[in-house]
Amino acid sequence: MSKILVHIATSEGKIKRSSLEVMSYCKTLADKNSMTLEAVVLDPDPAKYTDQLNTYGPDKVYQVKHPIFKNHLNAAVIEALSKVIDQSGPRLCAFASTESAKEVIGALAARHDAAAIPDVAGFTINNGSVDAERPVMAAKVLSKTSSSSELVLVSVRSGSYDLAENPGNAETVAVDFDFDESGLRAVLKEVLSSAGDKVDLSEAEVVVAAGRGIKDENGRKLVEELAETLGAAIGASRAVTESGLFPATLQIGQTGKVVSPQLYFAIGISGAIQHVAGMANSKVIVAINKDPDAPIFQYATYGLVGDLFKILPPLTEELRKIKGA
């Protein structure tokens, strides 16, 4: 057992919180098992993350610099990570479970003849075996999965670990990386972003999520006003991304994103298992639903039985007073 390599996901010039959570935990794990902690950043300008990374105590940081990493193109990401994996020779390679990581982890595992344990809620290393727990069956149960492969790739659900600073001073390694796009049979044509993309849902401290109960534009406006008052990210159930009231990027659940905010509002959401799969780790859950038997109340810290159209206006007003003060 020698090295843990952590992939650092960035967005808008910042390291994603979920990657820092993975770093924080891997630091503890590395210390406990006398392993070296290494990190890898793929970015047009990877050096700018070094200070922030040093707060989390890696021994070494691999910087792969290339303009192509401005966007996500799986062939380039796989090529670069493979190169670093070959150079570092880690026992374990850990990712935050982002969509971009999900896209490459299978191919990377196949390429390195490695084991992949995706989307774990937690993992540890015991006597040469990587032991993980991951939600399965629409997150109704946890499956215990382990691997003794020489290289194991894990991706970690956001919110699984707390941030813990551990300042250090890493050696940085600039990795030579040439990438020839011309021969690729996959070309990124366009990135379509929507209004909801400004706040990163999976990192947000407060999420206001809307379900079918909001019905129409009016309901949407009420939800947007509440979110704005709280400085919250907006999320949605499948029912309202399907209807087009909110963009698909905002979907929370088994198909959508996993969130773990301090405060989660479920507004007019019934609480289907596939939705709960993405939000059950929220610290405080507030549910507003007119059906007293809605399953969402089984998860709610505070469940309000009533009509959202009557509750949201005074709620937003009350919160505005507090927030404004």
Add this chain to the structure above:
Amino acid sequence: MKFSVCIKQVPDVSAPISIKDGTLTQDSDRMVLDAYSASAVEEALVLIDKHGGEVQVVLVGPEKAKETIRKALAMGAASGVHIVVDDVSGLDSGAYAEILAAWHKKSDYDIILTGKQSQDTDAGLTGGMLAWKLELPYAANAVGLTYDNEGGKLTVTRQGDSGQEMIELTSPCLVTCSNDMNEPRIPSLKGIMQSKRKKVETLQLGDLGLDPDTLSSKTSKTKGQGYKEVPGREPGKKLEGDPEELVTELVGLLENEAKVL
């Protein structure tokens, strides 16, 4: 255009589950077509309706899984391939990808579709692994697909971390499909009748030069060690009353009890 769609049979996740001594039991042993695989089938059918071509489905699983192949045939797929593995308990996505790769190396296709994950394990690995083994360009988590007849190019809209990315793939290629892509059709009575006459080729692992023991002991690099309950949440408070009262009470609790404001 020939589509090969990989479909999985999964337990009905909506059936009640219990765990005893680390073993999972379900109230029902009903098995269904994986929802993500179903969206992949649907998308292939929509594209051949428009551009012509044929959809073949491929499934790795026990004898009983033939019913799931029939379901896809009833939706409109032209033929099925059943790679029979009686005991799938030791197989992980890596093993399924190995088997599917062995089959596709012998078969002929333009576009392979898989689900972006499977409904029971949520692994999301098979597609990327298969693409790598077959050296195909691929895109994952597709929510839309269009095909350009002239250039043989497939444009995939995939859901990324923020926003959507449009990727143009040259066939042969592979795409993993989200269930947000479409609403899979319910087979019609006519479809069900016709499916009975459609061809399902049955193969054993040996026919592909594979051996069940190696697949579970070596190719599967992860091992299941049983199941456990998801840690429960503390029981919460249910508030009823008129809206103004509810709001006052909630805000008080958020401020003073939960301390999250």
